[in-house]
Amino acid sequence: MIQQRTDLLVSGTHLISMDADVGDIPRADILIREGRIIDAGPHRPDREVGDVQVIDASGTLTLPGFVDTHWHLWNSLLRGTVGDRPGTDYFTVKRALAPHFEVEDFYWAARFGLAEAVSGGITTVHNFDHNVRSPQDADANIQAHLDSGLRGRFSYGPPDSAAPDATNDLDDWAALRERWPASRLDGRLDFGVALRGPYRTPPSVYEREWRTARSLGLPITMHCDRCLREEGCRSCGLVRLEELGLLGEDVQVIHAVHAGEQDIRALARTRTRVSLSPMTEMRTMGFPLLTELLQAGVPVSLSLDTLAMPTSADILGHLRAIISVEAARTGSNALTPRRLLRLATLDGARDLGLEHVTGSVTPGKRADLVILRSGDINLVPSGDPAEALVYTGQIDNIDTVIADGRILKRHGKRVLAPGEQDPVAVAAARRDALLRRAAAAGDWPARPAGAPGPSPTEGTLP
Template identity: 85%
Template sequence: MLPERTDLLVSGTYLISMDPGVGDLPRADVLVRDGRIAGVRPHAPGGPRDSGSAGIPVIDGTGTVTLPGFVDTHWHLWNSLLRGTVGDRPGTDYFTVKRALAPHFEVEDFYWAARLGLAEAVNGGITSVHNFDHNVRDPEDADANIRAHLDSGLRGRFSYGPPDSAPPDATNDLDDLAALRTRWPDSRLDGRLDFGVAVRGPYRTPPQVYEREWETARALGLPITMHCDRCLREEGCRSCGLTRLEELGLLGEDVQIIHAVHAGEQDIQALARTRTRVSLSPMTEMRTMGFPLLTELLDAGVRVSLSLDTLAMPTSADILGHLRAIVSVEAARTGSATVTPRRLLRLATLDGAHDLGLQDVTGSITPGKRADMVILRSTDINLTPSGDPVEALVYTGQIDNIDTVIADGRILKRHGRRTLADGEQDPVTVAIARRDALLRRAAAAGDWHLPPVAADTPAGQGPATIAQERSRP
C-alpha cells in the first residue's frame, strides 16, 4: 500500500527548477495539489495563506534547496540481489556471477530485487527509473518487475528483454510483449509507467532476430534500448559500429544506445544525424569499459542522459557523488568547459526526462508537471558556507543531505528516512533474505562455488561466508 498523495506547500526554499522560464529562486514557495505542481512563486511573507493554500501541510523550506527528482535512464533492477556477491576476487566478476545465478531466480526474487533497487533510488532522490530487464524468462517475471515498480511509488519505464544468456537465434517473447498492454492497461499503471523493448542488436543476434524485434517494437510504438559494447574486450577498439546501424535503419529518435564508450567520430555523427539518444553509466563504464565520451557526445549535439546501470558492480544511488566524479574526469580528460555542474544537473533531471519521453511530465519544477521533487538541507556542514548552490551540490553534496523525496505527490522520504506504509515489508530486509536463499539454491545445484574469503576479510562477513556455510552438506 502506497502512501497517499499529499497536498502540501514547500515554503521558503532555494529553488533550482531546471525550467528556463522559472529559473532559480533564492526564496520560493512550491504548491503541490493532487500530485501536481500547482504553483511556483517567490516566497510570500505571511506564509501559506498568501499562496492560496490555507489549511494544507507546510514543509518549512528554510535552509533547504529543492530541485526536480533525478531521472535514471538505464538500470538492471533484477540483479540488485547480486550486490555483495560481485566483487574483485577471481570468479566474482559481474558476468560470471550473473550467468551463474540468473537461472536460479524465482519470481519473487525479481520482485524484491526491483524493490531493493527502487528503495535505494528513493533514498538517493531518484524519482524516475528505466528498468532495462535482460532476464525476462516468462510473463510472470515481467509482471513481477512491473508490480515492484508500481508498489515503489516511482515513475519510469519497463523495457522487456530476453532471458540472460539467451541463444543468439532466439527473439524476445514478442507475443507477450504485444499482450503486455492488455494485461497492464493504463488504468493499472497510475500514469507512472510505460513500456519499451530491450534488444541485443546486430552484433549479438542474426538478421532474422533483430529485424523482427525492431519491426515488432516499431509496430507497437514501443521505444527500443540496446547496449553498445561490442568491442568491450577488444584492445584498441575505436568504433561501436553505429554507422552500420544507421545504414540498416535501426537508429532514430525511438532508440536509446547504452554506453557507446568506444564510439568513433563517425559513430557519434551517426547518432547526431538520427537523433538517437545515449544513456551513459559513468561509474560502471570507468570500472570495466573506459571513459564515457560525455564531452564529445554533447559537443556533437547528441541527446545524453545518465544512469547507474546496476547495483552489482558495486555502485550506489549517490547521484551527487557520481556527478562529482564525472565533472572531475571530464576536466582532466578533455579540459573542455562543456561539462559544468549545472549541465550535469540538467543531464540528471530534465535531459533524463527527455530521454524517456517524460519531458512534459517531470524533469523540472514547472507548474502543471507532476510533483517529483528532492529537498536537501543546505545548512549541513558539507554545504556551508556556500556560494552557488548548484556548484555546492555537485562539488560537495552527499546523499545524506537529502531530507525529503516526493514522487508523484507522495512523500517517500522524510527527515532523511524512507517512509513505509503501515504493514509494508521493508524491501531491504526481504531482499537480503531472498539473496541468501538464491545463493543456497545455486550452490546446491552445483552452479555456484565461491572462492575462499580473502585472508584480510574478517570471519563471518559478506555473502561469500554466507554461501559457503549454507551450501555445506
C-alpha cells in the same frame, strides 16, 4: 500498499527549477495538489492555500527529482556477491545466478533497488530488464515499480544468456498492455523493449524484433559494447546500424564508450539517445565520451546501470566524479555543475519522453522533488548552490523526496506505507536463498568460462 498523496506546500526553499522560465528562486514556495505542481514562485508568508500539509523548507535546496535512464533492477540482489576475487566478476556471477531467480526474487530485487533510488533522490527509473524468464517475471517487476511510488519505464528483454537465435517474447510484448492497461499504471509507468541487436543476434532475430517493437510503438534500448574486450577498439559499429535503419529517436543506446567520430555523427544525425553509466563504464569499459557526445549534439542522459557492480545511488557523488574525470580527460572546463544537474534531471526526462511530465519544477508537471538541507557542514559556506551540490553535496544531505506528490523520504528517512515490508530487510534473505538454490544445482560458487567444476567442499555460502 502505496503511500497516499497529500496536498502539499513546500515553503521557503531555494529552488533550482531546471526550467528557464521559472529559473532559480532564492526563497520559493511550491504548491502541490493531487500530485501536480500548481505554482512555483517567490515565497509569500500570507499565502492562503486551504487544507494542505506545509513543509517548512527554509534552509533547504529543492531540485526536480533525479532521472535514471538505465538500471538493471533485477540483479540488485547481487550486490556484495560480485567482487574482485576470481570467479566473482559481474558477468560470471550474473550468468551463474540468473537462471535461479524466482518470481518473488524479481519483485524484491526491484523493490530493493527502487528503495535505494528513493534514498538517493531518484524519482524516475528506467528498468532495463535483460533477464525476463516469463511473463510472470515481467509482471513482478511492473508491480514492484508501482508499489515503490516512483515513475519510470519497464523495458522487456530476453532471459540472461539467451541463445543468439532466440527471439524475445514477442507475444507477451503485445499482451503486456492488455494485462496492464493505463488505468492500472497510475500515469507513472510505460513500456519499452530491451534488445541485443545485430552484434549479438542474427538478422532473422533483430529484424523481427525491431519491426515488432516499432509496430507496437515500444521504444527500444540496447547496449553498445560490441568491442568491449577488444584491445584498441575505436568503433561501435553505429554507422552500420544507421545504414540498417536501426537507429532513431525511438532508440536508446547504452554506453557507446568506444564510439568513433563517425559513430557519434551517426547518433547525432538520427537523434538516437545515449545513456551513459560513468561509474560502471570507468570500472570495466573505459571513459565515457560525455564531452564529445554533447558537442556533437547527441541527446545524452545518465544512469546507474546496476547495484551489483557494486555501485550506489549517490548521484551527487557520481556527478562529482564525472566533472573531475572530464576536466582531466579533455583539459576543458566546458562541462559545468549546472549542465550536469540538467543531465541528471531534464535531459533524463527527455530521453524517456517524459519532459512534459517531470525533469523540472514547472507548474503543470507532476510533483517529483528532492529537498536537501543547505545548512549541512559540507554545503556551507556556499556561493552558487548548483556548484555546491555537485562539488560537495552528499546523499546524506537529502531531507525529503516527493514522487508524484507522495512523500517517500522525510527528515532523512524513507517513509513506508502502513503494513509495508521494508525491501531492505527482505533483500538479504532473498539473496541468501538464491545462493543456496544455485549451490544445490552446482552453479555456485560461480566459475569463469572453461574453469573446472566445483570441488566437494565448494557450493556453500560465502
